[in-house]
Amino acid sequence: xxxxxxxxxxxxxxxxxxxxxxxxxxxxxxxxxxxxxxxxxxxxxxxxxxxxxxxxxxxxxxxxxxxxxxxxxxxxxxxxxxxxxxxxxxxxxxxxxxxxxxxxxxxxxxxxxxxxxxxxxxxxxxxxxxxxxxxxxxxxxxxxxxxxxxxxxxxxxxxxxxxxxxxxxxxxxxxxxxxxxxxxxxxxxxxxxxxxxxxxxxxxxxxxxxxxxxxxxxxxxxxxxxxxxxxxxxxxxxxxxxxxxxxxxxxxxxxxxxxxxxxxxxxxxxxxxxxxxxxxxxxxxxxxxxxxxxxxxxxxxxxxxxxxxxxxxxxxxxxxxxxxxxxxxxxxxxxxxxxxxxxxxxxxxxxxxxxxxxxxxxxx
Amino acid sequence: xxxxxxxxxxxxxxxxxxxxxxxxxxxxxxxxxxxxxxxxxxxxxxxxxxxxxxxxxxxxxxxxxxxxxxxxxxxxxxxxxxxxxxxxxxxxxxxxxxxxxxxxxxxxxxxxxxxxxxxxxxxxxxxxxxxxxxxxxxxxxxxxxxxxxxxxxxxxxxxxxxxxxxxxxxxxxxxxxxxxxxxxxxxxxxxxxxxxxxxxxxxxxxxxxxxxxxxxxxxxxxxxxxxxxxxxxxxxxxxxxxxxxxxxxxxxxxxxxxxxxxxxxxxxxxxxxxxxxxxxxxxxxxxxxxxxxxxxxxxxxxxxxxxxxxxxxxxxxxxxxxxxxxxxxxxxxxxxxxxxxxxxxxxxxxxxxxxxxxxxxxxxxxxxxxxxxxxxxxxxxxxxxxxxxxxxxxxxxxxxxxxxxxxxxxxxxxxxxxxxxxxxxxxxxxxxxxxxxxx
Numbered sequence: 100x101x102x103x104x105x106x107x108x109x110x111x112x113x114x115x116x117x118x119x120x121x122x123x124x125x126x127x128x129x130x131x132x133x134x135x136x137x138x139x140x141x142x143x144x145x146x147x148x149x150x151x152x153x154x155x156x157x158x159x160x161x162x163x164x165x166x167x168x169x170x171x172x173x174x175x176x177x178x179x180x181x182x183x184x185x186x187x188x189x190x191x192x193x194x195x196x197x198x199x200x201x202x203x204x205x206x207x208x209x210x211x212x213x214x215x216x217x218x219x220x221x222x223x224x225x226x227x228x229x230x231x232x233x234x235x236x237x238x239x240x241x242x243x244x245x246x247x248x249x250x251x252x253x254x255x256x257x258x259x260x261x262x263x264x265x266x267x268x269x270x271x272x273x274x275x276x277x278x279x280x281x282x283x284x285x286x287x288x289x290x291x292x293x294x295x296x297x298x299x300x301x302x303x304x305x306x307x308x309x310x311x312x313x314x315x316x317x318x319x320x321x322x323x324x325x326x327x328x329x330x331x332x333x334x335x336x337x338x339x340x341x342x343x344x345x346x347x348x349x350x351x352x353x354x355x356x357x358x359x360x361x362x363x364x365x366x367x368x369x370x371x372x373x374x375x376x377x378x379x380x381x382x383x384x385x386x387x388x389x390x391x392x393x394x395x396x397x398x399x400x401x402x403x404x405x406x407x408x409x410x411x412x413x414x415x416x417x418x419x420x421x422x423x424x425x426x427x428x429x430x431x432x433x434x435x436x437x438x439x440x441x442x443x444x445x446x447x448x449x450x451x452x453x454x455x456x457x458x459x460x461x462x463x
Numbered sequence: 464x465x466x467x468x469x470x471x472x473x474x475x476x477x478x479x480x481x482x483x484x485x486x487x488x489x490x491x492x493x494x495x496x497x498x499x500x501x502x503x504x505x506x507x508x509x510x511x512x513x514x515x516x517x518x519x520x521x522x523x524x525x526x527x528x529x530x531x532x533x534x535x536x537x538x539x540x541x542x543x544x545x546x547x548x549x550x551x552x553x554x555x556x557x558x559x560x561x562x563x564x565x566x567x568x569x570x571x572x573x574x575x576x577x578x579x580x581x582x583x584x585x586x587x588x589x590x591x592x593x594x595x596x597x598x599x600x601x602x603x604x605x606x607x608x609x610x611x612x613x614x615x616x617x618x619x620x621x622x623x624x625x626x627x628x629x630x631x632x633x634x635x636x637x638x639x640x641x642x643x644x645x646x647x648x649x650x651x652x653x654x655x656x657x658x659x660x661x662x663x664x665x666x667x668x669x670x671x672x673x674x675x676x677x678x679x680x681x682x683x684x685x686x687x688x689x690x691x692x693x694x695x696x697x698x699x700x701x702x703x704x705x706x707x708x709x710x711x712x713x714x715x716x717x718x719x720x721x722x723x724x725x726x727x728x729x730x731x732x733x734x735x736x737x738x739x740x741x742x743x744x745x746x747x748x749x750x751x752x753x754x755x756x757x758x759x760x761x762x763x764x765x766x767x768x769x770x771x772x773x774x775x776x777x778x779x780x781x782x783x784x785x786x787x788x789x790x791x792x793x794x795x796x797x798x799x800x801x802x803x804x805x806x807x808x809x810x811x812x813x814x815x816x817x818x819x820x821x822x823x824x825x826x827x828x829x830x831x832x833x834x835x836x837x838x839x840x841x842x843x844x845x846x847x848x849x850x851x852x853x854x855x856x857x858x859x860x861x862x863x864x865x866x867x868x869x870x871x872x873x874x875x876x877x878x879x880x881x882x883x884x885x886x887x888x889x890x891x892x893x894x895x896x897x898x899x900x901x902x
């Protein structure tokens with residue numbers, strides 16, 4: 100279905116299709132340049148080819164699976180964009196084109212790290228322009244500043260809607276897999292199509308909260324396997340707040356990005372993203388943010404769902420546990436390897452966790 | 464503050480040096496009494512005694528540094544020359560962690576971090592360091608509490624995740640020099656970004672230290688750093704001689720001054736002495752190992768806890784690691800430093816480091832080293848704790864072996880944590896590798 104969509108987009112709209120590695124990249128620039136971004140979060144499941152063995156087994160499965168998926172060549176893909184998310188993706192960004200004989204063009208987006216400072220604002224603006232130049236070499240067409248302004252407006256509208264939908268999660272009667280699944284459609288849909296899906300989701304919201312389960316918050320990289328949502332719902336809970344890097348952490352504050360210069364607007368939008376260790380915001384502000392998100396959605400438990408070997412996430416884990424212990428919030432830590440289905444053991448742990456949160460409520 | 468300063472100065476100027484002399488005297492006496500054991504190595508380097516003094520003094524005086532002078536904990540790739548100019552006492556957690564690793568203390572120390580939830584999949588340097596912060600468990604007595612934490616991402620991103628955690632535990636400011644990864648050549652805006660961050664870091668460091676930097680001295684400091692880097696490079700190049708007067712495993716220890724006290728006269732004096740000793744050994748035909756029949760290249764960090772065993776195993780069969788990408792990295796980029804333009808040239812030098820560059824450059828460097836040092840093969844340490852050094856090694860090894868017609872082996876281990884190392888399995892692989900040379 101996804102491949103048919105890509106083919107249609109290419110044929111009907113003359114779009115360039117680029118595979119994009121996680122997590123942060125200026126999608127607005129791609130939209131303005133008629134490039135359809137297809138995000139590669141692994142893909143989940145077993146590695147698609149033996150090429151995974153080019154990367155050591157102790158490296159995160161997102162990167163190993165991406166190597167297995169991309170190295171043999173993917174029909175319909177015109178190039179690959181590597182954001183500088185972590186050491187492992189950085190490694191993949193050089194192994195694949197430099198030593199693995201990958202035939203397609205690649206682009207790199209080396210986003211800055213750390214808190215917002217004058218130096219990284221200036222740098223980021225130049226890096227956006229540099230990325231646009233790299234992409235222009237691939238598409239053969241330069242970036243049109245007016246098109247970029249339009250794309251920024253479109254993505255701000257998407258973020259406005261995503262923010263509103265996430266804040267009203269309990270108003271949707273849909274199970275988590277469907278609700279959050281719609282939020283994830285932006286990983287490959289053209290932004291206008293994605294906006295349409297978000298509007299459909301919004302039109303299905305009730306006038307008041309209809310979810311009756313225990314509200315929980317999740318944080319991690321990516322909700323794979325998606326069966327985690329089914330297990331949460333089956334246990335009597337629902338995901339009321341999301342801090343997955345693939346979903347919640349990529350929704351910028353929609354009020355940011357109004358500067359007349361489109362690159363200035365992009366800089367504001369980048370720094371208006373929620374804290375994420377892959378952009379290495381300081382520990383304190385991230386913990387404050389998580390606590391606020393948890394409280395705002397009246398959550399009664401936190402599930403930390405990490406990907407094995409993911410250093411940025413794993414370094415924060417003790418701090419998350421410490422902070423949530425301080426507010427007496429139960430925390431469940433789960434580690435996955437993008438396995439095709441959720442294990443029975445993981446399901447049992449979720450059941451026990453939800454049970455614990457309800458007993459905590461009845462016995463304060 | 465005054466008492467602390469007096470203690471610090473007395474330890475640095477009087478007590479410390481006296482203790483060092485006493486220790487050196489005892490060591491000499493022990494050596495005179497001991498009959499040298501027969502072994503595969505050449506005579507030990509005399510410079511080791513001086514190295515030991517320098518490193519011991521750093522940690523000894525460091526015990527009295529907090530409260531006396533501003534203290535900074537910095538990553539090995541951080542441009543510490545600027546902090547030194549502001550009077551900071553500098554501690555390198557990586558260097559300290561390596562020391563713990565070499566003394567087989569990592570599992571015990573990092574347990575404190577693991578008990579708090581730091582995964583064993585995280586870098587073992589980081590776990591060792593955080594474990595020490597949580598439980599003050601260190602072979603050096605104590606590390607001074609920092610006033611500032613300074614991180615440069617030119618060696619990996621991990622250091623930033625690690626230093627964020629440290630800053631949170633220790634509740635001190637973190638300054639960052641973020642060095643964009645270089646795919647191909649550096650880009651002007653990348654260098655400019657690093658230069659601007661250096662200025663920002665200096666401003667924060669000045670505030671914390673409560674003093675202004677005398678920028679007129681910057682050129683001199685950078686000149687000293689440049690000299691140090693050059694001298695270290697010259698020491699390494701002496702290993703091109705056959706037999707090499709020292710081993711790659713030796714270089715892993717003698718690298719300490721260029722990492723820890725770069726930009727100081729002590730550092731440069733040390734390398735001048737080491738260079739003279741190495742040259743003398745070459746003139747006398749003295750090798751790092753007694754019978755050098757094969758010359759190898761080592762890629763990635765050392766396996767600190769098993770270094771002696773590995774060195775012996777190779778030396779017994781006539782193999783000498785005459786060069787290492789890790790040791791070489793500290794000689795490469797420093798050469799870009801220009802005293803005329805300290806900030807901008809430092810930006811270039813610090814962005815240009817080996818691990819901050821793509822695999823084409825890595826492969827090219829390895830091939831150049833192989834040619835320059837006349838190696839017959841390579842061992843690539845696939846280091847569980849160091850993703851940036853290790854990702855890509857499988858392809859690098861294949862290309863290195865194919866392009867040069869040399870033998871190469873990828874050896875899986877960890878630089879600091881012996882729990883992540885299958886020694887028997889590793890030795891079996893290494894024996895098979897050495898047998899392929901006819902040994």
